[in-house]
Amino acid sequence: MSKLFDTLVAGGITIIPLMICSFLIITLAIERSLFWRSVKKQQRRIARQALHIYQENPEQAEDFLRQHTELAIARIYLEALSIPNATPNEFVLALDARTQSELPNLRRFNIVFEVIVGLAPLLGLLGTVTGLITSFGSLTLGDIGGAKSLNVTGGISEALISTAVGLIVAVMALIAASIFRSLYAQQIAYFDECCTQLELQHLRSHRQQAHQQVNTHV
Secondary structure: HHHHHHHHHOOOOOOOHHHHHHHHHHHHHHHHHHHHHHHHHHHHHHHHHHHHHHHHHHHHHHHHOOOOOOOOOHHHHHHHHHHOOOOHHHHHHHHHHHHHHHHHHOOOHHHHHHHHHHHHHHHHHHHHHHHHHHHHHHHHOOOOOOOOHHHHHHHHHHHHHHHHHHHHHHHHHHHHHHHHHHHHHHHHHHHHHHHHHHHHHHHHHHHHHHHHHHHHHH
């Protein structure tokens, strides 16, 4: 452990922001992993039950969804179902509007990962430049093997270590960004599927009510 610490210290001043970036990646990746785990674990069951209950009793479906407002799909469904006597167009607009409002929470922190993907290699390159400047600044003709040669090797070590750490941090951020971007895309597709199923059920219910009103007037 001490050897790793000494290696990082040899990487120069740019190691500090790189370590901050790596800490951010790990912390945010854990937070997003827990978020997506809770979403994936419950939402399919809740959505299926809500659709089944709505088919039998729309009012009971609203009560059921209010018990699960911690899930985005429940909030989306509830937004449309809470509109009294909604037309099919109003119902679809309510679902779309609520879905759009839920998207920022789904892609939360994605921009941080993307920034670090671009920033970490630049910080590593900056460390490379400062390390080479240190090395060249320590070069003195005729002093090869002397005391100043230690500064030359130290500068080269700083350049190589900072480059390597910058690339490692960038790769970590890229992997995290790719995983959470994929989960976000899957979630959007799932929202579309669920909303379409609810729209179909509402359209059928609306047609049945219209047909019953026509028969009553006749």
